[in-house]
Amino acid sequence: MTHTLAAEPGDALYRRVTLRLIPFIFVCYLFNYIDRVNVGFAKLQMLDALNWSETVYGLGAGIFFIGYVLCGVPSNLALTRFGPRRWIGVMMITWGALSAALLLVNTPLQFYGVRLLTGAAEAGFFPGIVLYLSQWYPDRRRGRIMALFMSAIPVSGLVGGPFSGWILGHFAAGQGGLAAWQWMFLLQGVPTLLLGLLAFVLLSDSVATTGWLSPAEREQLQAELDADARHKPVRSDHSLKAVFAEPLVWVLGFIYFCIQSGVYAINFWLPSIIKSLGFADPLVIGWLSAIPYLLAGVFMLLVGRSADLHRERRWHLVVPMLMGAAGLLIAVNFASTPALALLGLSIATMGALTGLPMFWPLPTAFLSAGVAAGGLAIINSVGQMAGFLSPYVVGWIKDQTGSTDAALYSLAGLIVVGAIVALKVAAPGRGKPALAKV
Structure with a gap:
């Protein structure tokens, strides 16, 4: 049976909601990701300037996620208490200021400390946005919405790579007493702070409290969300104990960990890998690093649309994951041939990044409201350990x-192991999720 999204009732209303919410959330996530991974470009000059080793960089890049993991659950619970508008604004102002403050570090301990605090500050942003979108869109519409939202990741690479490369080249001689890598942290951190201030004005806390929808429109959206909630297979109370005791939360967390392992390997090491292929100019490295992200952005949107059109989740997740693994293997085995190595990196980026939005409709379809706030944060935190x-x-x-x-x-x-586990998780709408025979 052929499904057609054009015939869905309420399309005009959901288009209006999307145009109101997604552009701003997209830009926020764009700078969220730029601020998180721009140390990959800073590394090109920062290590020599401060006389640091690769291990110091790797620990500093990764220690961000210790703070992220520790604060993920409490931050997401705080979002449900104080409301998305206020909490998202506070998080963005805080991590934007901390990200800009990286320009002040001189020692490894300072680097570790600022990165740790930055991770803690933004811990609730992504799971909070996933929860927020699940309170506006029913399950059948989340594939494309998550792809639209998370296409900010490849766009951050598409825009952030050349932008970072330009900053490193333009300020190479140093200006205003700052080195080029310091200018990069400043110019990419301040916009996040300003976006945090805008969040207080532009976001609405929920369907019920928004002022830009009519009473009839609010009622229509809420009715669809209520109907969707009645079919959640996993229900529980709001206690953290109940959330931690739900096995599916941990299975999904492991799958997400596997996906993120590939994603972060690409995000933090892509500029260095491209440099190792024989390219020295930071601007050239920036433009070349944009190619995999451009292809990933297009692929992500196409797969998201296909997932909603066919009402299918598992294979739309598993195939991109396997592409990510295959792409890494190609990049390794053809490292002496820059064109083939870049092709491998492009396939890896397309697959790994597309796995992210294709993953999140699974937990939001499985988990009831009582589990969602804590469950999504736990899943995200487990994944971010990668x-x-x-x-x-x-x-x-x-x-x-x-x-x-x-x-x-x-x-x-x-990544292959994660794909096998994902394949064994029953698809939403086909009974209680479990590890089932393929």
Whole structure:
């Protein structure tokens, strides 16, 4: 049976909601991701300027996620208490200021401390946005919406790569007493702070409290969300004990960990890998790093649309994950051929980044409102542990062997394991989720 999204009732209303919410949230997530991974470009000059090793960089890049993991659940619970508008604004102002403050670090301990605090400050942003969108869109519409929202990740690479490369080149001689890498942290941190102030004005806390919808429109949206909630297979109370005791939360967290292992390997090491292919100019590295992200952005939107059109989730997740693993293997085995290595990195980026939005409709479809706030934060926190382990392990292995090959082989294998587990999780709408035979 062929599904058609054009025939869905309420399309005009949801288009209006999307145009109101998604552009601003998209820009916020764009700078969220730029601020998180711009240390990958700063590394090109920062390590030599401060006389740091690859291991110091890897630990500093990864320690961000210790703060992120520790504060993920309480931050998401705070969002439900204080409201998305206020809490998202506070988070963005705080992490924007901390991200800009990286220009002041001189020692590894200072680097570790600021990164740790930055991770803690933004811990609730992503799971909070996932929860927020689930309170506006029913499950059948979340594939495309999550793809639209999370396309900010490849766009951050598409825009952030050339922008970071331009800053490093333009300010190479240093201006105003700051080195180029310091200017990069300043120019990319301040916009986040300003966006945080705008969040207080532009976001609405919920369907029920928004002033830009008519009473009839609010009633229509709420009725669809209520109907969707009645079909959630996993229900529980609001206690953290109940959330931590739900096995599916941990299975989904492991799958997300596997996806993020590949994503962060690409995000933090793509500029360095491209440099190792023989390219020295920071601007050239920036433009070349934009190619995989451009392809990933297009692929992500196409797969998101297909997932909603066919009402299918597992294979739309598993196939991109396997692409991510295959792309890493191609990049490793053809490192001596820049064109093929860049092709491999592009396939890896397309697959790994597309796995992110294709993953999140699964937990939001499975988990009831009582589990969602804590459950989504736990899943995200487990996944983000990869953000600590992946760059640190890659840096350590490179220091020990002089190459990232062994690390990328290991990450590719981990992604394959995650894809197998994802394949065994029953699709939403087909009964209680469980580890089922394929």
